[in-house]
Amino acid sequence: MQPIITRFPPSPTGFLHIGGARTALFNWLFTRHHGGRFILRIEDTDVVRSTEDAIKAILDAMEWLGLDWDEGPYFQTQRLAIYREYLNRLLERGHAYYCECTPAALEEHRQAALAQGRKPKYDGRCRDRGLGPGPNRVIRFRCPQLGTTVLNDLIKGPILFDNAELDDLVLERSDGIPTYNFAVVIDDITMNITHVIRGDDHVPNTPRQILIYQALDVPLPSFAHVPMILGQDRAKLSKRHGATSVMAYKEMGYLPEALINYLVRLGWSHGDQEIFSREELIQHFSLENVGKSPSVFDPEKFIWLNAHYLRARSAESLVPLLEPFLAAREHPKKPAEYLAKAIRTLQPRTHDLVEMADAMNFYMVQDVSYDPAAAKKFLTPNMIEPFKKLIASLESLELFNEANLESAFHGVVSEMGLKLGKVAQPARVALTGSTVSPGLFEIIDVLGKEAVLRRLRKAVEYMSG
RNA sequence: GGUCCCAUCGUCUAGUGGCCUAGGAUAUCGGCCUCUCACGCCGAAGACACGGGUUCGAGUCCCGUUGGGACUACCA
Structure with missing residues (x-):
């Protein structure tokens, strides 16, 4: 039996788009499954519309997706x-x-x-x-x-x-x-x-x-x-359907493994399985299980998969991916260890790196600014006393870990005859500026004693003023 | 217009004549968990486009209708 040889031949007249990426993926998977050779060929015979930039953009996208080729790129004009x-x-x-x-x-x-x-x-x-x-x-x-x-x-x-x-x-x-x-x-x-x-x-x-x-x-x-990938109006996917370039998804904070997994399930299936590792894909992929009807690109399901892969990754591996997004928000650099710890608290709560970078804000700034409605509702004078007790209790803590924090909180709460929730929300606002955040003790653990005490004291000041 | 392709929940799909009272995923809604929000778990609602055949039996095969799509360049 002769070895299998396939090719992906984009024309360099624009970026690698979603449809092209899936075609490349199917070729790549088919070839890897059969142990064949995968060739990249640039079809640049339209000399008027072909550009160097497009060639580079296509190569970058292939690399980002991890679709490596065994030969080429060849150029038709040569x-x-x-x-x-x-x-x-x-x-x-x-x-x-x-x-x-x-x-x-x-x-x-x-x-x-x-x-x-x-x-x-x-x-x-x-x-x-x-x-x-x-x-x-x-x-x-x-x-x-x-x-x-x-x-x-x-x-x-x-x-x-x-x-x-x-x-x-x-x-x-x-x-x-x-x-x-x-x-x-x-x-x-x-x-x-x-x-x-x-x-x-x-x-x-x-x-x-x-x-x-x-x-x-x-x-x-x-x-x-x-079959084609269609936009939500059921017409062939094109620019007017919003983001169709592979690299646009990178910029929107999507993970390549999420795009691969999403794309492969557009037209191909393996029973009821939804989540596939790259190895499983290579192992299971076959043309027989490619459907005949076109499929509609569904951003909602894609974001679900992205969130899944965001959770599945190690926080450490996310640090370098998130850093450019943090830098774009002009946050000063923080140690990778600190970022990883913070990321871990955000992994189950965000769907993409953009969302995550936004949610990182309170971990990155010196002083938080309060959401006005949150401050009005929770940072009220009656919390001054509990906060003071809390500060005293936290100050005396030797080991600033989640378990000790939790007992410190419970101590104050029961002493005052309150429910945890009564203190937790105000504390959350004091520490993050918002009513929505990761778990209180997780946050405190990441922020560290110094930052926490500083923010609690600020809050007391705010409530007193 | 012509040629060709396609047709299962809103969307992605399982289904290859009896296992289908049509399964999974997502999205939606409800509940549980709970310091908020998520995650997770449990549950609900939701589809075989229509009409004819073939067959003991059709989501599955055939024909037609309807609907959608692609192509129709000295673009790829």
Whole structure:
């Protein structure tokens, strides 16, 4: 059995988006599962729209997601000689021909056909003129007009196309650069690609590509077309659906393992399992379990997964990931140990790193500012006495740990004949400025004796003033 | 318009003719836990688009209808 070789061929005309990332992921998983080779190929034949920035952005995103490749990146614009060679073979065998129709004339034809309700396809007027090379001439593929072409799709099953529906597509532009449909075939042939796994928006292209394989008399790879990812309006996911770039999610505080897990479950399943480690994914992934229908991108489920992975990670590993977000909020640097301890209290309470960085605020500042409503409700003069007792009790504590803190609190509370809640909320406001926070004793433990006493005294001052 | 694809809770999905009184997840709602908020746990509500066949039996197979989507470039 021949080794499996797949490829991911983004065109560098923009960032790596969610749909492309899932296609890359499926290719990667399929390849890793079978122990094959995964090739990265940059399809930059659209020289007008391709940019260096986009190439870098795509590579960065692949790296962030942990989708490593075994070969490449190859660039199509560096392979022009190869395309030329295959083009000559096609020309020699009469499978291709020169055409001198101008884009303007073609466009006019299209419009006319559309206006009359006819199918807008190239009419083949240069087909048999026996034209040779010349300025402003393109090379077209001589498409068989009879018969049917069958695409045996691994996901969708057999799909039949009537060749009469196809027209003579352009293989090489007038500037000598091949078009996508030609370059992709030649690359897949010369790179020995065994499985072409791509979005099903490519299905209509496939019969034309198959015809080129046949004209060249080379064997076909296997094709697998995965359904689209749609936005919430059920249209193909695009910029207008909000964030669609992979790296935008990094900036929004998402974890790569969450994106991977979310994306893989869009179209693929393994029974009822929702959470997968990368190893499990490689172990279980197969094309047979890829569904046929498109799926809607659901930010709510994605955020749930992200929160899950945020909780699953060690607090220590989160420190370097969170630091840029903290720095963006202009907090001074704190020791990693302190940050990890603080992060641990926030892990079950936040869904992403942005939320976490915001929630970190009271751990990062010198003095907290009170939420006005919270202060008004809880920092009332009747709390002065309990707070003073609390301060005295905490001051005398040798070991400032959660257990001792808890008994110190309970001591004060019962002495005053109060419920813990009566003191806890005011203390929370005093320490964090807010009525919502991690557990009181966790906070105190992280903040440390000095900061806690300082904030409690400030609160007493506030209540007295 | 033409060609092609698709169709199970709002969303992601399990289901490959009897195990389905249709399962899980998320979101929603209720309860428990509790120093607040989360987490966690328990529970509720919620789907086989419709119509014909085939079959002893259909969510599962076939046909049609409807609905949605993709493509229709010297973009990829």
